[in-house]
Amino acid sequence: MKKRVLSNIVSRGFGKFASHRFHPLLQKFINTSYVKLLKLDMEEFRDPKEYESLNALFTRALQKRRDIEEGIIAPTDSLITHAGILEQNRALQIKGMQYSIDELLIECDASRVYNGEYVNCYLSPRDYHRYHMPYTLQIKRVVHVPGKLYPVNLRYLRKKLNLFIENERVILECETKEGKTLFIVLVGALNVGQMTLVFESRIETNRAKEIAIYEYKDLWLQKGELLGYFKMGSTVLLFFEKDFCELVVQSNTTVKFGQQIAKVKYGE
Incomplete structure (x- = not known):
């Protein structure tokens, strides 16, 4: 405490x-x-x-328009600390450090993405701090989970078990027009005083003490559209329903917002 x-x-x-x-x-x-x-x-x-x-x-905005590639795109300028396929409900925070997505995706049906692909995107303090939609999605609900604010850099990822689970986070439960599930998880960190969402002003990160759930009936955001921003570097986690996509990025590589990170098997 x-x-x-x-x-x-x-x-x-x-x-x-x-x-x-x-x-x-x-x-x-x-x-x-x-x-x-x-x-x-x-x-x-x-x-x-x-x-x-x-x-x-x-939280600076881009002054030049980025090219948006096909498929699922990187939501941020970031380092892919790990990308792979879930072993049932187990993901890697970093190589050799497992955690349960059931504990991460609290108040959500994590089983919808069991054995699916996932990508961890780490934003350093030097990166562009805004995050965008990786795909055109309907946002069904948002879960704000208060928690700790440990650093999320590589040193902490390697030594702190269940880092993503203990830290404050904002979980977006999304669905494609084909009905495929995708979770976007914004993870807080030391000195990240605020995580924002452009469509939800009620969330006050690093303030609330209780889990809060927000539900939406017909909220769609287009691929590449601004989703929000961190007020320092942090992490965005993506979890995809099994057989929805095929990853084209690997762990320990850098990506730019707009760059393709996965090919879609259904839809686009």
């Missing part, structure tokens, strides 16, 4: 600093220093000096 409280307090404190608008000269210094320190590639974005806060820089 103490670890949860400490990590959440630290994250809220960092969030206040990052969202504060300092004097323009100081803000320009903070922004440019952050870009230089992490060696951010700003070619597709505005000049770092133009962002009014560090959070505005973190």
Whole structure:
């Protein structure tokens, strides 16, 4: 409990600093220093000096339109820490570190994706922090699960068992027009003060204490459409119904939003 409280307090404190608008000269210094320190590639974005806060820089929008490839696309610019096929209900957080998707996908019917494909996308602090729809999907329900905010970098993935299960997360239960199930899981992390969804303002991450469920009747988002953003790097997990798709990416590779990560067997 103490670890949860400490990590959440630290994250809220960092969030206040990052969202504060300092004097323009100081803000320009903070922004440019952050870009230089992490060696951010700003070619597709505005000049770092133009962002009014560090959070505005973190959550920066693309200024150039990305090409959207066929099939299922990467929802983020990220490192694929692991991609593979579930062994019944078991997934790998990283090689050699298993966890149960029944525990991860709480309040959902995880059995719908048993033995299906899955992809773990890790966003580092230097990555583009917005996440997009990997496919055209109907969002049936969203489950917000409060939890801890452990780091989700490679070091922690290798040493902390059940990291994704213990951390705060937002689960999107989705369906294709053919009726195939896909889960999108947004995982919180240290210094990630907020995970947002463009269609749901009621979710307050790093604040709530109880699980909350939101249901929708006819909510569709198109492939490539903006879904939301992290206010620092974190992780997006994708779980697909068995035989819906065939992965074309491998573990330990980097991807860009819009790049194909799987071929679809039904539909597109």
